[in-house]
Amino acid sequence: MLYRLVLLHKKLLIIATLLSVVSALFGIGIISLVNSEIEHVSDSSSNVIEGLLFFFAALTAFLTFSVISQYMLTKLSVQIMVSIRENMVQRILSTSYEQIEKVGGHRIFATLTKDIEALTATLSAVPHVAYNLSTVLLCFAYMGYQSWQLFLWVGGVLIFAMVVAQLLMNIGIGRFKAVRELDDSLFKNFRALIDGGKELNINFNRKRFFYKDVITPNIEQIKKSTISAHLIFIVLSNWTNLVLFLALGSVVFASQLFLAGIATEVVVSFVLTLVYLIGPMTVLFNTFSVVAEGIVSSQKIENLQLSEDVLFERLDHTLTPSHDWQHLEIKSVAYEYIRDGSDEYKFSIGPINLSVSRGEVIFLIGGNGCGKSTFAKVLCGLYTPTSGEIRLDGKLATADMDRYRCHFSTIFSDFYLFDQVIDAQGMLADDHKIVEYLVKLKLDKKVTVNNGILSTTELSHGQRKRLGLLLSYMEDAPIYIFDEWAADQDPYFRNFFYCELLAQLKALGKTVFVISHDEHYFTFSDRILKFDSGEMEELPRKLPAKAATDLAALV
Numbered sequence: 001m002l003y004r005l006v007l008l009h010k011k012l013l014i015i016a017t018l019l020s021v022v023s024a025l026f027g028i029g030i031i032s033l034v035n036s037e038i039e040h041v042s043d044s045s046s047n048v049i050e051g052l053l054f055f056f057a058a059l060t061a062f063l064t065f066s067v068i069s070q071y072m073l074t075k076l077s078v079q080i081m082v083s084i085r086e087n088m089v090q091r092i093l094s095t096s097y098e099q100i101e102k103v104g105g106h107r108i109f110a111t112l113t114k115d116i117e118a119l120t121a122t123l124s125a126v127p128h129v130a131y132n133l134s135t136v137l138l139c140f141a142y143m144g145y146q147s148w149q150l151f152l153w154v155g156g157v158l159i160f161a162m163v164v165a166q167l168l169m170n171i172g173i174g175r176f177k178a179v180r181e182l183d184d185s186l187f188k189n190f191r192a193l194i195d196g197g198k199e200l201n202i203n204f205n206r207k208r209f210f211y212k213d214v215i216t217p218n219i220e221q222i223k224k225s226t227i228s229a230h231l232i233f234i235v236l237s238n239w240t241n242l243v244l245f246l247a248l249g250s251v252v253f254a255s256q257l258f259l260a261g262i263a264t265e266v267v268v269s270f271v272l273t274l275v276y277l278i279g280p281m282t283v284l285f286n287t288f289s290v291v292a293e294g295i296v297s298s299q300k301i302e303n304l305q306l307s308e309d310v311l312f313e314r315l316d317h318t319l320t321p322s323h324d325w326q327h328l329e330i331k332s333v334a335y336e337y338i339r340d341g342s343d344e345y346k347f348s349i350g351p352i353n354l355s356v357s358r359g360e361v362i363f364l365i366g367g368n369g370c371g372k373s374t375f376a377k378v379l380c381g382l383y384t385p386t387s388g389e390i391r392l393d394g395k396l397a398t399a400d401m402d403r404y405r406c407h408f409s410t411i412f413s414d415f416y417l418f419d420q421v422i423d424a425q426g427m428l429a430d431d432h433k434i435v436e437y438l439v440k441l442k443l444d445k446k447v448t449v450n451n452g453i454l455s456t457t458e459l460s461h462g463q464r465k466r467l468g469l470l471l472s473y474m475e476d477a478p479i480y481i482f483d484e485w486a487a488d489q490d491p492y493f494r495n496f497f498y499c500e501l502l503a504q505l506k507a508l509g510k511t512v513f514v515i516s517h518d519e520h521y522f523t524f525s526d527r528i529l530k531f532d533s534g535e536m537e538e539l540p541r542k543l544p545a546k547a548a549t550d551l552a553a554l555v
């Protein structure tokens with residue numbers, strides 16, 4: 001990913017790096033100028049004024065190009081940061097719900113905070129790396145030009161230094177990987193800290209256990225691993241200083257011992273250049289830890305296996321479902337939960353065969369954990385069948401999952417309530433219509449609406465579900481799935497749901513799948529599908545329509 005991002009911005013990167021090289025050239029030019037002026041110190045015939053003018057001109061050019069190049073490089077790193085954020089959001093939105101569920105919310109959250117931050121820091125270091133690397137390379141070229149024999153000595157020392165640095169870098173990356181794995185479990189514990197707030201506050205012993213035996217050891221482990229990872233980079237950074245002194249020594253001693261023919265001015269110029277190099281080399285080696293963290297984060301993002309197939313031109317258009325569809329065919333559909341590397345008990349449903357017509361109200365019943373919600377998720381396209389196929393009016397669902405899914409509006413038991421109420425066209429819905437339903441759902445005293453945005457979603461669980469129903473209703477999809485919607489409603493709204501709403505939706509030609517344990521209301525269905533250990537059978541309808549009406553009057 002790191003590589004891809006750099007490639008994506010290569011044009012700006014090349015321009016900015018070229019500017020850096022020019023500014024570094026002026027830096028070298030200044031050293032060279034000072035060097036030649038040293039030679040003329042005792043020469044009264046030399047033109048000092050001319051040298052001084054050159055010196056100030058070089059200083060001005062150095063400053064100008066340094067500022068422009070650093071500005072360009074900083075702009076580049078900000079652009080890269082923005083594109084990582086956009087890219088991550090797009091990839092998450094393009095990834096199947098199934099994959100997101102498999103990866104786990106805490107890992108995605110860790111990536112959105114930790115990895116984006118680390119990648120941004122790494123890419124922000126690109127300007128400094130490019131600038132200092134070009135300075136270092138130019139200094140090498142300058143030294144090579146002055147004396148290739150002496151430069152070979154320096155080069156030998158530097159190659160040895162680079163080999164050791166590479167080894168240290170590999171160890172450092174390995175340690176950062178271990179830290180990053182621990183970060184995932186920390187984010188999981190952070191989630192438990194917030195989501196489990198009630199349980200932790202009520203039960204002091206759980207709070208004590210969570211603090212002492214779960215989160216503190218996790219934090220301690222991260223502390224130890226982070227220090228041990230950074231230790232490698234501290235060694236690496238000090239190794240640079242040592243290597244530069246080693247290079248200085250090798251220049252001074254090699255010129256005396258083995259390369260006696262080399263002029264003193266050349267040796268002095270090598271020494272000056274190496275001293276000048278201390279700054280850029282230190283910056284370069286100090287960024288190694290940042291780069292290592294970026295590499296680890298980049299690999300971590302790849303391991304999430306988020307979708308690469310980001311077709312975001314599609315978001316410019318609204319997807320509209322076919323409201324006059326006639327047949328939904330579920331042919332030998334099976335689904336199995338597969339978790340990588342896990343040998344624990346695996347649950348599967350199917351194979352299921354079912355043919356659904358428009359306007360049917362279908363109840364899904366069965367004991368806890370028998371696969372009703374799993375089937376509902378396969379049915380609406382959140383899960384892709386492991387085998388078998390789903391066809392809507394003959395069209396294979398998997399041929400265009402986005403289009404297929406847009407036929408559904410769902411309220412699962414772990415639903416999320418958005419503040420924005422969206423209509424069938426994907427626009428903010430009309431306030432008058434929303435108010436009408438707020439009144440109907442007895443929420444108008446609690447919630448107001450302004451331009452399609454709800455004033456609050458901080459309500460009781462039952463009220464939140466009613467608000468969810470409002471959002472779902474406004475979406476005006478052809479097929480509805482309600483997963484135990486009525487389970488936590490009071491008798492009035494339970495009655496409203498089974499006796500009024502289902503009939504209303506049916507009259508509008510909607511197909512409704514209702515997951516329910518409310519036996520009293522099973523009569524309000526056209527069909528009943530019973531689940532048992534992942535297998536489905538259709539029950540014969542027992543009550544005639546008349547009996548259903550009588551029952552409606554009773555409840």
Ligand SMILES: Nc1ncnc2c1ncn2[C@@H]1O[C@H](COP(=O)(O)OP(=O)(O)OP(=O)(O)O)[C@@H](O)[C@H]1O
Nearest residue numbers: 101337347366367368369370371372373374375531
């Ligand atoms: N995200 C998941 N990952 C792995 N297995 C899962 C997952 N969700 C559910 N399961 C497995 O699928 C089984 C069926 O779950 P499902 O939610 O479909 O049951 P259900 O019939 O809707 O139950 P309930 O009436 O309690 O809501 C569970 O017992 C569990 O073993």
